[in-house]
Amino acid sequence: MNVQARREADPTNQRPFYRQFQPEALQDALRRMYLIRRFEEGAEDSYMRGLIHGTMHLSIGQEASAVGSCMHLRKTDYITSTHRGHGHCIAKGADPKLMFAEFFGKEEGYCRGRGGSMHIADVESGNLGANGIVAGGIPIAVGAALAIKKQKRDDVAVSFFGDGASNEGAFHEALNMASIWKLPVVFVCENNKYGMSVSTERSMAVEHVADRAAGYRMPGVIVDGNRIEDVSEAVMEATARARAGEGPSLIECKTYRIRGHSKSDRNRYRSKEEIEEWAAKDPIRHFELELIARGILDEAQVDTIRAAAEQEIAEAIDFAREGTDPTPDEVTRDVYTVDLA
Amino acid sequence: MNAPAIRELSYAQAIQEALAQAMDADPRVFLMGEDIGVYGGAFQVTGDLVHRYGEDRVMDTPIAELGAAGVAVGAALAGCRPVFEFQFSDFSALALEQIVNQAAKIRFMLGGKVSVPLVMRFPAGSGTGAAAQHSQSLEAWLAHVPGLKVIQPSTPYDIKGMLLAAIDDPDPVMVFEHKLLYKMKGDVPAEPYRVPIGKAIVRRAGTGISIVATSIMVHRALEAAEILSGEGIDAEVIDLRTLRPIDTATIIASVKKTGRLACVYEGVKTLGMGAEISAMIAESEAFDYLDAPILRLGGAEAPIPYNPVLEKASVPQTEVIVARVRDLLQGRI
Numbered sequence: 001m002n003v004q005a006r007r008e009a010d011p012t013n014q015r016p017f018y019r020q021f022q023p024e025a026l027q028d029a030l031r032r033m034y035l036i037r038r039f040e041e042g043a044e045d046s047y048m049r050g051l052i053h054g055t056m057h058l059s060i061g062q063e064a065s066a067v068g069s070c071m072h073l074r075k076t077d078y079i080t081s082t083h084r085g086h087g088h089c090i091a092k093g094a095d096p097k098l099m100f101a102e103f104f105g106k107e108e109g110y111c112r113g114r115g116g117s118m119h120i121a122d123v124e125s126g127n128l129g130a131n132g133i134v135a136g137g138i139p140i141a142v143g144a145a146l147a148i149k150k151q152k153r154d155d156v157a158v159s160f161f162g163d164g165a166s167n168e169g170a171f172h173e174a175l176n177m178a179s180i181w182k183l184p185v186v187f188v189c190e191n192n193k194y195g196m197s198v199s200t201e202r203s204m205a206v207e208h209v210a211d212r213a214a215g216y217r218m219p220g221v222i223v224d225g226n227r228i229e230d231v232s233e234a235v236m237e238a239t240a241r242a243r244a245g246e247g248p249s250l251i252e253c254k255t256y257r258i259r260g261h262s263k264s265d266r267n268r269y270r271s272k273e274e275i276e277e278w279a280a281k282d283p284i285r286h287f288e289l290e291l292i293a294r295g296i297l298d299e300a301q302v303d304t305i306r307a308a309a310e311q312e313i314a315e316a317i318d319f320a321r322e323g324t325d326p327t328p329d330e331v332t333r334d335v336y337t338v339d340l341a
Numbered sequence: 342m343n344a345p346a347i348r349e350l351s352y353a354q355a356i357q358e359a360l361a362q363a364m365d366a367d368p369r370v371f372l373m374g375e376d377i378g379v380y381g382g383a384f385q386v387t388g389d390l391v392h393r394y395g396e397d398r399v400m401d402t403p404i405a406e407l408g409a410a411g412v413a414v415g416a417a418l419a420g421c422r423p424v425f426e427f428q429f430s431d432f433s434a435l436a437l438e439q440i441v442n443q444a445a446k447i448r449f450m451l452g453g454k455v456s457v458p459l460v461m462r463f464p465a466g467s468g469t470g471a472a473a474q475h476s477q478s479l480e481a482w483l484a485h486v487p488g489l490k491v492i493q494p495s496t497p498y499d500i501k502g503m504l505l506a507a508i509d510d511p512d513p514v515m516v517f518e519h520k521l522l523y524k525m526k527g528d529v530p531a532e533p534y535r536v537p538i539g540k541a542i543v544r545r546a547g548t549g550i551s552i553v554a555t556s557i558m559v560h561r562a563l564e565a566a567e568i569l570s571g572e573g574i575d576a577e578v579i580d581l582r583t584l585r586p587i588d589t590a591t592i593i594a595s596v597k598k599t600g601r602l603a604c605v606y607e608g609v610k611t612l613g614m615g616a617e618i619s620a621m622i623a624e625s626e627a628f629d630y631l632d633a634p635i636l637r638l639g640g641a642e643a644p645i646p647y648n649p650v651l652e653k654a655s656v657p658q659t660e661v662i663v664a665r666v667r668d669l670l671q672g673r674i
């Protein structure tokens with residue numbers, strides 16, 4: 001899709017998002033947001049019931065940045081994701097069945113049960129990996145963009161990361177290289193106000209992550225991360241720029257994670273009021289209301305989409321529970337491409 | 342009423358007490374790390390220390406391991422006594438530059454004119470379902486670097502005493518704490534005390550085989566020894582406690598007595614603790630006393646997998662220690 005051309009053909013500049021996407025694409029975006037929400041609620045529930053072990057990082061409340069960013073992407077475009085990556089994975093096109101199978105540690109899972117929540121990724125759909133290392137994926141996205149450029153493709157790499165990650169050296173080094181080499185990469189920061197317990201006020205010398213773009217001579221854009229149309233329009237512009245060979249951009253999505261950082265969080269660093277205030281800005285409800293107001297969907301259709309997502313997740317969990325456990329004699333499989341004898 | 346002199350504390354509580362007592366005794370001591378303040382640390386080790394000592398002495402850092410480790414090195418050089426918490430030992434990989442190229446070598450490179458009294462704490466090991474990037478046992482990496490001391494206390498008593506000794510130490514001391522030990526309870530004196538770095542301890546005396554183990558594996562080796570004693574195999578279990586400098590004398594004396602050696606550790610088997618101890622014995626006067634091949638039981642040659650069955654199979658478990666030691670004693674190895 002030639003994004004640039006479409007924007008120019010839309011001189012009224014009235015929410016280009018709703019003009020650029022067909023109703024089916026918008027409905028699909030809502031469906032994906034629901035899939036993410038229900039996936040994570042299902043994951044949480046499975047954990048509470050002792051069906052899965054380890055920990056997990058839920059992105060409930062952050063669905064708009066994942067889906068809004070990926071709406072513009074082709075299968076051949078890449079993303080790198082984070083420890084809070086279920087949403088990115090679904091938004092890029094993964095099948096919740098195979099994600100749940102991974103959660104349950106089964107052979108059918110995307111990582112054959114080796115990765116678990118923190119590493120779930122559907123490589124086929126262009127996801128180069130969730131990551132257990134904060135900021136670990138940012139330079140990797142730059143590397144993927146370098147490969148795209150070398151191969152003369154017009155694909156892009158989108159790197160998701162949090163506010164906390166922007167304090168890592170890897171972030172700064174990666175942005176600098178992306179800029180000096182004019183690589184087709186879009187840095188999407190999901191600023192949910194905290195890196196675990198530490199607020200951005202306490203951890204960053206500047207107010208906005210986007211302020212940091214100036215140091216690397218690239219556009220730094222701030223959007224309301226709970227409004228899918230805002231995210232999507234910014235990412236559209238950035239991907240167009242990247243595909244046109246004009247280099248990287250940084251987009252900061254202001255958002256909030258409604259759940260704790262992980263399963264061990266006691267929420268000692270934030271107030272109930274703050275959580276409630278953000279819960280009221282639910283990105284899914286916002287999008288539904290927009291779609292209804294514009295006559296793209298009615299309440300009944302929304303209910304149908306929601307019910308379908310619920311159904312799909314319930315089936316995914318059943319599928320995962322029936323999956324195959326790996327056997328202990330396979331512990332060293334896939335450490336190397338050609339197994340050592 | 343006097344507080345009891347010895348109480349039962351968890352390993353995590355013993356660390357917290359050592360940190361508090363070190364801060365009480367020495368104004369130069371302060372703590373740095375990610376989420377060690379109001380959050381209380383990822384494993385609740387620092388707990389409420391921020392409320393007792395304030396944010397100046399219990400400092401939350403940004404997520405910036407390399408830079409923060411360097412800040413700790415600089416503060417140590419300039420007269421402070423920082424105790425740095427990594428949230429997971431795996432993240433030491435981001436800070437290796439400051440640990441390996443700087444902290445370990447600055448004293449040497451500057452001709453002995455300075456020292457780096459720095460303590461770093463590393464929650465390590467598998468068993469929590471946290472997968473490949475949050476479960477590693479990397480102590481052998483750091484033990485390979487002259488200039489660092491590396492300890493792996495296995496009990497609440499030892500962690501308190503060794504941590505206090507580490508904070509006293511003028512050189513950088515790396516403290517590896519197995520995550521599965523944090524909740525383990527044991528007797529801990531209320532008063533500050535020191536357990537020396539560089540001294541192994543015989544946890545169970547025996548005559549049939551010397552099992553040298555570290556960290557959580559000490560407990561599995563002791564369990565295995567109990568089971569084996571029912572079969573007439575009398576194992577001696579040595580808790581190595583310090584990976585650098587290694588207490589060779591205790592191990593040599595034990596092997597001369599038992600004539601057999603097994604090394605049990607969670608880190609990847611190849612080029613790890615077992616390789617070092619085996620080679621050390623092969624070079625020593627104990628070599629002539631060996632009646633059987635040396636047995637190494639270490640982690641699999643693979644990252645730690647998420648699936649719980651595979652995760653368990655990746656590191657030595659009690660049953661495996663029992664079976665392999667039995668095989669050795671019965672001449673099947």
Ligand SMILES: Cc1ncc(C[n+]2csc(CCOP(=O)(O)OP(=O)(O)O)c2C)c(N)n1
Nearest residue numbers: 084132133134162163164165194195196432
């Ligand atoms: C290098 C590294 N340091 C620390 C951690 C532990 N950790 C995991 S997520 C996290 C917070 C990350 O904050 P942010 O980047 O804002 O992402 P969010 O969790 O808010 O989505 C921390 C400290 C880690 N996984 N990797």
Ligand SMILES: [Mg+2]
Nearest residue numbers: 162163194195
């Ligand atoms: Mg954050």
